[in-house]
Amino acid sequence: MDLAQIKAGYPDIDLEELFPLFPQISMSEYPNLSGYTREQIYDGALAPGGLFLASDMAAKMELSEGMRVLDLGPGKGASSRFLAREYRVSVVAGELWNGPTENWSRIQEDGLEDLVMPVKLDARQLPFAEGYFDAVFSMDAFAYFMTDDLYPQYLAKFLAPGGIVCIGGHCFASELTPETPKEFLWNIAHAYHSPDWWSQHFQKRGHFEILHCQQHRLGRELWLDEVRRLVEKCHPRDMDEGRREDVLHSIVMLLTDKQRFVSQFILVARKT
């Protein structure tokens, strides 16, 4: 099956023919997640990565028990609960679109009431004391609010001296140009940037030093697995129209991309 055949038949496609183009991430890549099933790794995920990406990000953050962590835009809170469960850190799950009451139920189900506090907030108007957090974590959400030139210096205010910020998720290998194929662009993709761009963004005003900023070793593979998990969960025929269009966009984007332009990355920076 090739892209032309998929487009011609969509949404009536044979998933068995699609699957070889969109392989699953092998669990052997993640021995640290051996206690989790694939369903648990993607439970509540609203973007590529799930706990695969969250665990890679967390491993780079020098977390230790009792630290105060702000998770910005955790959606259904899976990353916040993961950080609390695995590292025993105290997490504020600061989320805009998903209600804190729904997330509180999940926190209670996981027995993490003492470690995770769900809060409705806008990342541009943080209601916290300056210097309060030891770390800020944001996965697949930062493109919505962090690209503002002045955001890194704003965020730095809420970190203790030496505090860590870690962001991870969507990126392009290099910046968009007028020649970038239109297949790569839709909705939030206009706010994707390259790892180099993010590195400069965080260093620009001297509030952070970069400890790590690179494409993820499985950047494309995480994207491919995202399409795989979505169509495994629900055949495109049965998706609502918006989701069906999003999935088609991802399929077209990934099968057009012969140069690993579409990727994922992780940045870790320390407040100076």
Ligand SMILES: C[S@@+](CC[C@H](N)C(=O)[O-])C[C@H]1O[C@@H](n2cnc3c(N)ncnc32)[C@H](O)[C@@H]1O
């Ligand atoms: C694509 S979802 C990713 C959710 C989650 N991190 C995940 O990986 O499943 C983007 C998230 O960003 C959050 N978000 C967008 N703008 C925000 C803002 N200004 N303040 C806080 N959260 C925001 C949304 O509420 C949404 O949950």
